[in-house]
Amino acid sequence: MLLALYTLLTLANSWLYRETKGVNWFCLYSLFLLSGAIAIALRGQIPAPVSILGGTLLVVVGYACLYQSLHDFFGLEGSHSSFQVALLLLATIAMLEYGWIQPDTGKRLIAYSLILGLQQSHTVLLLLRNHEPALRIPSMSMAVMVGALVISNSVRILGILLHGAPDNYLNAGPFLVWILLVNTCLQWGAMVTYIWLTAARLRGRLEAQAITDPLTGALNRRGIEIAAGKRILLCKRDHQPLSAIVVDLDDFKRVNDTFGHHCGDATLITIAACLRNGIRPGDLLARIGGDEFAILLPNTPLSEAIEIIECLRHSVKHTEIVHGSFHTRVSASFGLAELEPDVEDWEQLSMRCDKHLYEEKLTRSAALSRQSAAWTSPSADTIGLTGRTALG
Missing domain, CATH: 3.30.70.270 (Reverse transcriptase/Diguanylate cyclase domain)
Structure with a gap:
């Protein structure tokens, strides 16, 4: 339900700032996270492998969309999306192996958390590359949110290594439940800071227009x-x-x-x-x-x-x-x-x-004026010279 509300919020934001680069990719990020949560919630009503693969891979695709969204938003040169694609392929292999071929909830959650942590770390590095002064505070705030997601996934890996994981994820104990709630809250924080980013970009454009001559592009x-x-x-x-x-x-x-x-x-x-x-x-x-x-x-x-x-x-x-x-x-x-x-x-x-x-x-x-006077009122010597030249 929370992810559904976040998705509606990002859709409204994309409509308001539809000319902003990367905003559509961010909507896809929200939609994929929501779809992954729905797939997990339908466990027992749809085949377990479909729920497992859908719930994990859709989220991984969503974080790849988040990276691409921020890359386009900041207009950074040199795309490193191949790293995200490689992680997506790795996630597909791991989820097929531990979610379908040889089901193992613990190994699957470790692989899933590790891949998400790498994706999110990659996104944090991208956020830190932003050097626009007007966007520094919201981009750093978003980096904190995504960085906290990295820590949350690391804690989940540590907890599973120490205490294991249940066969059915929906029967998880309070530890995994709190990890899920924390991750959801941090995802909300990432979405709010992204809306802050788009609003700050619009404000920067309006301020630039207010001090720029529209004809020449110089300052006014x-x-x-x-x-x-x-x-x-x-x-x-x-x-x-x-x-x-x-x-x-x-x-x-x-x-x-x-x-x-x-x-x-x-x-x-x-x-x-x-x-x-x-x-x-x-x-x-x-x-x-x-x-x-x-x-x-x-x-x-x-x-x-x-x-x-x-x-x-x-x-x-x-x-x-x-x-x-x-x-x-x-x-x-x-x-x-x-x-x-x-x-x-x-x-x-x-x-x-x-x-x-x-x-x-x-x-x-x-x-x-002096030059004009010299041409219209020549001196007596010049007249005499001209007259002599004419007479000669």
């Missing part, structure tokens, strides 16, 4: 504020330099107005990828406005940040944006600021970046 304004706040505190504590860059695309409105917003989106996606490729693994990229990006450079002095800006400026300028028949290039302006003792948070640091960005835009605008 909230994301960079949170991340920068942590980095600023660390750099101040450790007396390490930190720099920040604000990037603004020049004349981006022209792209939207001339070619449409789809081309504008393609431009933002391409430039975001260009900026991401131009920074280091520990640096952070964010889109903080329509055509404005921010880059946080931890442990980076101003002189090094200037070199990074020049590389980014060159990369942006020579990056071609392609969207269907649309081909263009854009340039960008950069504002740079360094963390100083009077800067307390990201807002103050980004304001200094904006100030320097504005100054660069003014300088560039003035340079373009």
Whole structure:
């Protein structure tokens, strides 16, 4: 009855998190455990060999499904399911030998407990391979539950070696009854911690969506504020330099107005990828406005940040944006600021970046104005030279 309730719980969980990898395998784990318990409960109403083989092998298959479920859930590389398959084959041989050919309850329970213990130990090792911070506590809790199942099976082996086992498992004494109840409670704990895992994974995804720009995949304004706040505190504590860059695309409105917003989106996606490729693994990229990006450079002095800006400026300028028949290039302006003792948070640091960005835009605008004036209003010497060239 308890396993039936657990199975209903896991089915409801799989429906809620049906897009989560491995959740269907976990449902199979629950169903196989329930089917194994039903087969054992029907002893006397169905042939004993069928009850014995069904009750043991279905549980072994269930724990193989548990391993595969967690392997897919964590997205781990390199499957070791062949070990589980080998244990399943070994269990089949042992159950046929001691449950049908030469029935022996003691030897069968020892072999069964040993194989389950190996399966569960294999699963614990898989849980310990998880390194996702958001899933560390629920995965460790599940490892404790499955690890306790290993201990329970070891205790059952020890008890049978010392005191033997009855010919009919359903007539077992209090020792084996308590082992069964403990195992059932621990299986419940494993199922609850798995539901905790799926809920934690969903929460992590929602938190990631809340701080990520959906168009470019970079951090959004909230994301960079949170991340920068942590980095600023660390750099101040450790007396390490930190720099920040604000990037603004020049004349981006022209792209939207001339070619449409789809081309504008393609431009933002391409430039975001260009900026991401131009920074280091520990640096952070964010889109903080329509055509404005921010880059946080931890442990980076101003002189090094200037070199990074020049590389980014060159990369942006020579990056071609392609969207269907649309081909263009854009340039960008950069504002740079360094963390100083009077800067307390990201807002103050980004304001200094904006100030320097504005100054660069003014300088560039003035340079373009002088260049335009030189072309439209040539000097007297140039006029005379041109006139002479024309006359000659």
